[in-house]
Amino acid sequence: MTHPTKQQLLETGLVMLLEHGYNDLGIQTLLKETGVPRGSFYHHFDSKEDFALRVVDLYMDRVHDALTACVRDESRPPLERVRGFFEMTKGQYRQDGYLGCMLGGLGQELSGVNDVFRLKIESCFKEIAGILAGCLEEACAQGDLPRDADCRAMADLLTDCWEGAALRSRLLRSPAPLEAMLDFYFGRVVSA
């Protein structure tokens, strides 16, 4: 069990990091927002960097839960499960006000100067693509994709194209780039 104060800091931090990014996030503002004293923050986290990395863990836990729930849903064909995950993510973006994906945001902001974040965010994408690849393999096995399809490469591509669409969605505050990207990918993959 995560301590309630720590959990509150992480939950509020997730919302603030998605909007502000890392460098524009003030710990003072976070403490004011949550009513948590500074000493309590530094009891739970070594530093702002440590805090942000734990927020990424929380974000990834949620992505992971949503993704595994989707890909294990054997009531739907594998390609529909994969698309279903991204449709669910689109719904989350709508709830957030179309601010895109935190992994893409922090990856862009920090990976030029901070190898800890660079490798952390890359490991998140690698994990997501790995799970997607497993579901694409099922599609191959069922004959919904060519038997010799490179499912890992297809999953990386899907992850990357989604991130680009998420950036554009953040710029436009709109779901349209997400929908266009999914229609293209699934239209062309399935018809291949």
Add this chain to the structure above:
Amino acid sequence: MTHPTKQQLLETGLVMLLEHGYNDLGIQTLLKETGVPRGSFYHHFDSKEDFALRVVDLYMDRVHDALTACVRDESRPPLERVRGFFEMTKGQYRQDGYLGCMLGGLGQELSGVNDVFRLKIESCFKEIAGILAGCLEEACAQGDLPRDADCRAMADLLTDCWEGAALRSRLLRSPAPLEAMLDFYFGRVVSA
């Protein structure tokens, strides 16, 4: 003609912004790097924000020049011209050490909290996609794409997917995601 000091600040700023992003870029560091006194910086720029917006203009001038040179090269079929632009951009990323695209970087970092940058970066993508769409229209006219293709939508999609691949390239310090994305897009678009 841009004043040489102003030009020097913009050129150095471009390199620094690509690596550091906006909030991590210190004007003091820029001044030390360039040997330009503070007063001279504020003679040429109203603020750090004004400076970064002018760096984006310089970046876009270069993108625009490279893109128009590619799409006007009538010695090649239109789709090859479009791909050629991205291949050239990939070469630029290599020179930069695979730090990705400044538009994507600043768009992600700032668009949650700053509408000036959000609209500026979106206008850059819109301009790029508009020029790409014109070249795709030529491909339609020549029968290399279906006559009824939605070239504007296809150009937006290409721009967005490229940006996602550029993020992954920045995380991995590798051209592989860029190449995979181009192979997929041009393979599937042309075979459609």
